[in-house]
Structures are given as C-alpha cells and as structure tokens.
Amino acid sequence: MRLSRALIPTLKETPAEAQIASHRLMLRAGLIQQEAAGIYAWLPAGLRVLNAIANIVRDEQAGIGAQEVLMPTIQSADLWRESGRYDAYGPEMLRLKDRHERDLLYGPTNEEVITDIYRHSVKSYRELPQMAYQIQWKFRDEIRPRFGVMRGREFLMKDGYSFDLDYAGAVRSYRRIMLSYMRTFQRLGVKAIPMLADTGPIGGDLSHEFIILAPTGESEVFYDAAFEEIDWSGASFDVDSDADLERFFQTITGHYAATDEKHDTAAYEALPEARRRTGRGIEVGHIFYFGTKYSKALNMTVAGRDGQKLHPEMGSYGIGVSRMVAAVIEASHDEAGIIWPDSIAPFRAAVLNLKNGDAACDAMAEDVYRRIGVRHALYDDRDERAGVKFADADLMGHPWQVVIGPRGAAAGRVELKRRRTGERVELTVEDALARIQESV
Ligand code: ATP
Ligand code: MG
Numbered sequence: 001m002r003l004s005r006a007l008i009p010t011l012k013e014t015p016a017e018a019q020i021a022s023h024r025l026m027l028r029a030g031l032i033q034q035e036a037a038g039i040y041a042w043l044p045a046g047l048r049v050l051n052a053i054a055n056i057v058r059d060e061q062a063g064i065g066a067q068e069v070l071m072p073t074i075q076s077a078d079l080w081r082e083s084g085r086y087d088a089y090g091p092e093m094l095r096l097k098d099r100h101e102r103d104l105l106y107g108p109t110n111e112e113v114i115t116d117i118y119r120h121s122v123k124s125y126r127e128l129p130q131m132a133y134q135i136q137w138k139f140r141d142e143i144r145p146r147f148g149v150m151r152g153r154e155f156l157m158k159d160g161y162s163f164d165l166d167y168a169g170a171v172r173s174y175r176r177i178m179l180s181y182m183r184t185f186q187r188l189g190v191k192a193i194p195m196l197a198d199t200g201p202i203g204g205d206l207s208h209e210f211i212i213l214a215p216t217g218e219s220e221v222f223y224d225a226a227f228e229e230i231d232w233s234g235a236s237f238d239v240d241s242d243a244d245l246e247r248f249f250q251t252i253t254g255h256y257a258a259t260d261e262k263h264d265t266a267a268y269e270a271l272p273e274a275r276r277r278t279g280r281g282i283e284v285g286h287i288f289y290f291g292t293k294y295s296k297a298l299n300m301t302v303a304g305r306d307g308q309k310l311h312p313e314m315g316s317y318g319i320g321v322s323r324m325v326a327a328v329i330e331a332s333h334d335e336a337g338i339i340w341p342d343s344i345a346p347f348r349a350a351v352l353n354l355k356n357g358d359a360a361c362d363a364m365a366e367d368v369y370r371r372i373g374v375r376h377a378l379y380d381d382r383d384e385r386a387g388v389k390f391a392d393a394d395l396m397g398h399p400w401q402v403v404i405g406p407r408g409a410a411a412g413r414v415e416l417k418r419r420r421t422g423e424r425v426e427l428t429v430e431d432a433l434a435r436i437q438e439s440v
Contacts, residue, residue: 003380020216022329023148038145038153048346060184064176066131071113077103079112083297092140106139114161119300133160150326160317170313175245177317182232189341195257206289214330217280223257225275282327289315338397347378349400350393354386360409
C-alpha cells in the first residue's frame with residue numbers, strides 16, 4: 001500500500017475524548033473512526049489487524065476440530081422466548097420490530113440460534129461430540145460504552161459452542177477449547193492468564209476468564225508469574241490425548257490465578273514473593289460449561305446408546321476479537337505509539353523514502369516496497385519531512401522500518417529499524433529483506 005493513497009488518517013494531536021492509551025492510539029494511528037457511542041467504523045489498517053486476529057483464532061479452532069459457521073446478527077424473539085431469555089435479558093438487548101410487527105433482536109450472544117441449528121440436524125449420539133463457532137458482530141446496549149472498542153456496543157466476538165453426550169465429554173471439550181485459547185493468545189503475542197470465574201447457579205470449576213495484564217484493566221487480578229513461562233504450543237500437549245488434556249488442566253489449576261472476586265489471599269501469599277504478580281486485567285475471553293440449560297429449554301434431544309432421548313451437555317466459549325485489538329495495544333506500546341506483534345501487524349514493514357523525487361531514493365524505495373510485497377509493506381511515498389515519516393511509522397507500530405536516504409541509496413544500503421527494540425542497523429537490501437522475512 002502507498003501511504004499517499006491510503007485511508008490511514010493519522011492524527012498528531014491527542015483526541016480529547018480518549019482516556020486510555022489504546023483508544024488514543026487507535027484514533028491517532030487511523031485504525032478506527034467513531035460513528036456513534038460505542039459504534040466504530042474500521043478503517044483499512046484497523047481492519048487488517050482485526051482480520052489477522054480473526055484468522056489466528058480460526059486456525060486454532062480448526063486445530064481442535066471446531067467448525068466455522070455464520071449465524072445471523074438479527075434473531076427471532078420467539079427463539080429467545082423458548083429459552084426464557086427474551087424477558088430476562090434486560091436493556092442491554094437491542095429489540096427491533098419488522099414491518100409485520102414481529103419482534104426481532106440484534107444478537108448479544110448465540111446460544112439459542114446454535115441450539116436451534118443443532119436440534120434440526122443432529123439426532124444421534126453417533127454424531128457427537130460437535131463443536132461450532134462463528135466470528136460475528138454482537139450488539140449489547142452497554143450502559144457505559146467507553147475506552148473505544150474495549151467496551152463498545154457493537155463488537156466482534158468469536159463465540160463457540162460444544163455439544164456432548166455426557167458430562168465427561170463436556171469436560172473434554174472444555175479442556176480442548178481452553179488449550180486452543182492458550183495457543184491462540186500465545187500466537188497473538190499476549191500473555192493471557194486463565195482465571196477461575198463465577199459459574200453462577202451451575203457451580204463447579206468450569207468457567208474461566210482469560211485476562212491480559214494492563215494498567216487500565218477493569219478488574220484487579222493476582223497470579224503466579226510461572227504462568228508467563230509456559231509454552232502452550234507445539235508438542236507439549238496433544239489435544240486428542242485425554243492424558244495430555246488432564247496434564248494440561250492440572251498445569252492450569254496448579255498455578256494460582258484469580259480476579260479480586262475469587263481472590264484467596266492465603267494461597268497467593270504462599271507463593272514465593274518473586275512469583276507474585278498483581279495488577280489490573282482486561283478480560284479477552286470467557287469460557288463456560290452450562291450443562292443442559294439450553295438443550296432442555298429448546299428441547300434438543302439425541303438418541304442415546306440405548307435409544308433413550310438425551311439432552312446434550314453444552315458449553316460456550318467467547319473471545320473478544322475487537323476488544324483484543326485494544327488489549328494488545330494496551331500491553332504493547334510506548335510514548336511514540338503502537339508496537340505490533342509480528343503476527344497481527346497491519347503491515348510487516350514500512351518503507352520510508354526520506355527524499356521523494358530523488359531518482360536513486362525513489363528507485364530503491366520502489367524496489368524494496370515490491371520485494372517485501374505490495375500487500376505486506378506500507379510505502380511512505382508522501383512529500384513529507386523525514387521527521388513526520390519517522391513519527392508516523394512509530395505511531396502506526398510496524399514491526400520493521402526500512403529507511404532509505406540519498407547516502408544509503410548511493411551505496412546500495414538501507415537502515416533497518418526494529419520497532420520493538422529500537423535497534424537500527426545499516427544493511428544491504430538483501431540482508432534487510434531476509435531479516436524481515438525471518439520474523440514472519
Ligand atoms: P464484560 O465482563 O467485559 O462485560 P462479558 O462477561 O459480558 O464481558 P462475555 O459474554 O463473556 O462478556 O463475552 C465474551 C467476550 O466478549 C468477553 O470476554 C470480552 O472479551 C468480549 N466483550 C464482551 N462485551 C464486550 C463489549 N461491550 N465490547 C467489546 N468486547 C466485549
Ligand atoms: Mg465474561
């Protein structure tokens with residue numbers, strides 16, 4: 001992408017309405033634009049990040065056999081009357097009427113619709129377990145939308161659902177999801193800690209929130225720093241092995257982590273002091289086992305092994321995809337701007353031409369831009385001072401900056417800057433391209 005033609009409206013001034021770093025930086029880096037309270041348009045650079053996160057989520061869901069579906073945003077009120085939630089949900093639900101005066105709603109979550117889908121198609125224990133998910137916009141008329149996309153009214157959520165024959169199966173599904181989430185967050189470059197959450201009337205220990213530490217988080221959290229060192233990816237845990245899932249869950253529950261609601265001071269203080277971590281946390285995911293609550297209410301049955309009719313055991317599993325964009329920025333920025341992890345950066349590298357119009361600089365910048373790939377590089381070809389280009393590249397947070405000036409162009413060399421460390425090295429074009437390629 002050429003910056004001179006890009007819809008990336010960067011701002012020098014700090015927008016007055018933004019109270020936290022991620023909101024300020026998302027507006028200043030031209031990622032989003034507010035259209036109404038808690039409702040945002042995603043501009044090209046912001047959408048690239050959102051899509052990159054969604055694709056990592058998809059890949060890890062595929063890794064545990066979860067199937068992607070797409071359910072409607074507009075749902076029938078009748079379905080929610082069946083579950084009893086139409087009246088119970090309260091003012092966060094956006095209620096609509098169509099031209100025939102039929103009640104509709106904009107989905108705040110999808111347990112009813114997914115159960116409706118499965119009750120039509122799955123009839124036998126032989127077809128279980130099943131897992132499906134979608135990445136779809138939700139609307140919740142939050143009383144206090146704030147902090148940009150962190151707490152929006154319209155927001156993008158990955159919501160997944162599992163159907164099992166019995167409790168043991170539901171536990172297995174829950175653990176598989178949990179492992180896939182740890183891997184997802186690791187690939188997103190964030191340290192999300194699973195914390196025991198309230199299970200309400202169902203009880204048990206099968207609800208966890210996944211929390212990223214950041215000073216602007218909404219809840220206070222406490223956890224064992226050993227969590228940060230665990231590698232969830234690769235061969236350490238096989239999602240198809242019950243023994244591995246058990247060892248995985250023991251690893252999770254064997255390390256202290258709790259929000260203030262569930263905090264146990266004695267257990268926390270039993271940790272060696274150096275391993276105690278406390279701070280504010282942002283909830284980026286939440287998983288939940290709820291048994292037959294919806295399968296019973298919506299009368300979904302499958303034939304069991306002996307022909308008896310059973311209500312499947314269900315769970316639901318969310319990741320705040322749009323909130324994640326803000327959460328990553330909260331966890332990864334400095335005074336100059338965003339510092340994107342390689343895995344979700346809108347562009348792998350910015351190419352900064354310090355002397356537009358200079359034949360050697362233009363030729364070299366074009367060449368570097370094309371060789372990184374026009375899909376992956378942002379070429380700053382604007383007629384702007386070097387200082388402006390440096391500042392904007394730092395603000396936008398590209399993992400790499402390839403700086404091209406007249407002296408280097410004459411010698412066939414560029415300056416390569418790593419945004420995260422600030423390290424700058426002078427290299428040949430080939431070496432610079434190789435370094436960028438290695439980090440992908
Ligand atoms: P919160 O406690 O933050 O209000 P929640 O518990 O109501 O969230 P869930 O129903 O668990 O949310 O939704 C799953 C995920 O969706 C949450 O973990 C969060 O990351 C994200 N999410 C929920 N509400 C919002 C919102 N208003 N704006 C952006 N993301 C949200
Ligand atoms: Mg939640």
